[in-house]
Amino acid sequence: xxxxxxxxxxxxxxxxxxxxxxxxxxxxxxxxxxxxxxxxxxxxxxxxxxxxxxxxxxxxxxxxxxxxxxxxxxxxxxxxxxxxxxxxxxxxxxxxxxxxxxxxxxxxxxxxxxxxxxxxxxxxxxxxxxxxxxxxxxxxxxxxxxxxxxxxxxxxxxxxxxxxxxxxxxxxxxxxxxxxxxxxxxxxxxxxxxxxxxxxxxxxxxxxxxxxxxxxxxx
Numbered sequence: 001x002x003x004x005x006x007x008x009x010x011x012x013x014x015x016x017x018x019x020x021x022x023x024x025x026x027x028x029x030x031x032x033x034x035x036x037x038x039x040x041x042x043x044x045x046x047x048x049x050x051x052x053x054x055x056x057x058x059x060x061x062x063x064x065x066x067x068x069x070x071x072x073x074x075x076x077x078x079x080x081x082x083x084x085x086x087x088x089x090x091x092x093x094x095x096x097x098x099x100x101x102x103x104x105x106x107x108x109x110x111x112x113x114x115x116x117x118x119x120x121x122x123x124x125x126x127x128x129x130x131x132x133x134x135x136x137x138x139x140x141x142x143x144x145x146x147x148x149x150x151x152x153x154x155x156x157x158x159x160x161x162x163x164x165x166x167x168x169x170x171x172x173x174x175x176x177x178x179x180x181x182x183x184x185x186x187x188x189x190x191x192x193x194x195x196x197x198x199x200x201x202x203x204x205x206x207x208x209x210x211x212x213x214x215x216x217x218x219x
Contacts (some may be wrong), residue, residue, distance in 0.1 A: 002122065003062075003069060003074070003122045003124070004069060005067050005068060005069045005074055005117060005122075005124060005219065006067070006069075007065055007066065007067055007068075007069055007117070007127065007128070007131060008065070008066055008068055009062075009064070009065060009066070010061040010062070010064035010065065010066050010076070011061065012053055012061060014061055014064070014066060014073060015019060015048075015049040015050075015052045015053045015061050016045060016046075016049045017066075017073040017076070018048070018049070018052045018061055018064055018076060018078070019044075019045045019046070019047070019048025019049040019051075019052060020045050020048075020149055021066070021073075021075065021076045021112065021115075022048055022052075022112050022114070023044065023045065023048065024114045024115075024116070024117075025112040025114035026112065027149055027152060027178065027179040027180065028095075028175070028177040028179045028180075029099070029177075029178065030044075030048060031112070031177045032048045032095060032096075032175055032177035032178065033045060033096070034048050035177065037051075037187040041051060041069065052064070058080040059078075059111070061079045063078055063079060064076050064077065065077045065078075065079075065128065065131055065135075066129060067115070067119075067124045067127070073116075074115060074116060074119040074124055075113075075114055075115035075116065075119060075124050075128060076112065076113070076128070077112070077113050077128040077129075077131055077132055078110070078111045078112040078113070079108050079109060079110045079111065079132055079135055079144075079216075080108070080109060080111070081106075081107075081108055081109070081141055082103055082104055082105050082106065082107050082108070082109040082145065083105060083140055083215035084105040084106070085100070085105065086104060087176045094173050095173045095175050095178075097173070098170035098171065098172055098173065098185045099170075101148055101170055101214045102147050102168055102169075102170055102185060102187040104143070104145035104167065104187060104189055106141065106142070106143075107141060107142070107144060107145040108132060108136035108139060108141045108142045108143070108145070108192070109137055109144075109145050109188060110132050110144060110145070110146040111146075112122070113125065113128050113129065113132070113146075119152050122123070122125055125158070126162070129158075132144050133190075133192045133193045136192035137192050137193075141192060142191065142192060143189050143190060143191050143192055144164075144189065144190055145167070145187060145188065145189040146159070146164070146187075146188055146189075147185055147186065147187055147188070148185075148186050148188055149172065149179075149180050149183060149185060150169070150183035150184045150185070150186050151180040151182065151183040152180070156186070159188050160188075162190070163190040163191075163193075164181065164188035164189060165188065165189065165190065166186055166187070166188055166192045167187045167188065167189050168183065168186075168187040169184040169186045169187065170182075170184060170185050171184055171185075172184060172185050
C-alpha cells in the first residue's frame with residue numbers, strides 16, 4: 001500500500017499531535033521532562049501541547065514540519081539552530097545532563113522525528129530527514145545533528161544509512177520513564193546536503209522501506 005502525503009509547516013491547532021509524536025520519538029525523555037512540570041495524573045500530551053503552543057522559543061510548533069495526508073497528521077520533524085551554551089550554564093538535572101553535554105552548537109538540531117506507527121515503512125521518515133538537510137541549508141548551517149539512544153538499534157541503523165556519523169557519546173542516567181536503562185546517548189551529525197526536490201515531490205505517492213522514530217531530547 002502506498003500513502004500520498006505532503007509536508008507543511010505546523011499550525012497552532014497541531015500542538016496535540018506534536019506532543020503525542022514527541023512522546024513517541026523521545027523514548028521516555030519527554031515523559032520525564034513534562035511529568036516534572038505537571039500535576040500528578042495530568043495528561044502529558046496536554047502538557048506538551050501547551051508547551052508547543054508557545055511562540056518565539058525553540059520548542060514551539062513554529063519549528064515543526066508535519067507530514068500530512070489531507071487533514072490527518074502522519075508524522076513530524078522538529079528542528080532548530082542549536083545556540084552555544086554559556087560556560088556557566090550547566091545542566092543540574094543528572095538525568096538530562098548527558099544530553100546537554102552533547103549539544104552541537106552551530107548545527108541544525110533535530111530534536112524529534114517521529115511517525116505514528118501505522119504510517120511507518122512508506123518513506124515518510126526518509127523525506128523528513130531530507131527536509132532537515134534542506135532546512136539547515138536554508139539557515140546557512142553547515143551540518144545537522146541529533147541525539148539517539150545507542151540501544152535504539154533501528155533508529156541508529158537508519159541514521160547511519162542516511163550519512164550520520166558519531167561525534168560523541170555519554171552514558172545515560174537510568175530513570176523509570178526512560179525506555180532504556182543501559183548504553184549511551186550518542187551524538188550523530190552529518191553535513192547538510194542539497195536535495196533537488198520540487199514542492200510537488202512531497203505529495204507524490206512513495207513506497208520506500210524507511211521510517212524513523214528518533215530517541216532525541218524532549219522539549
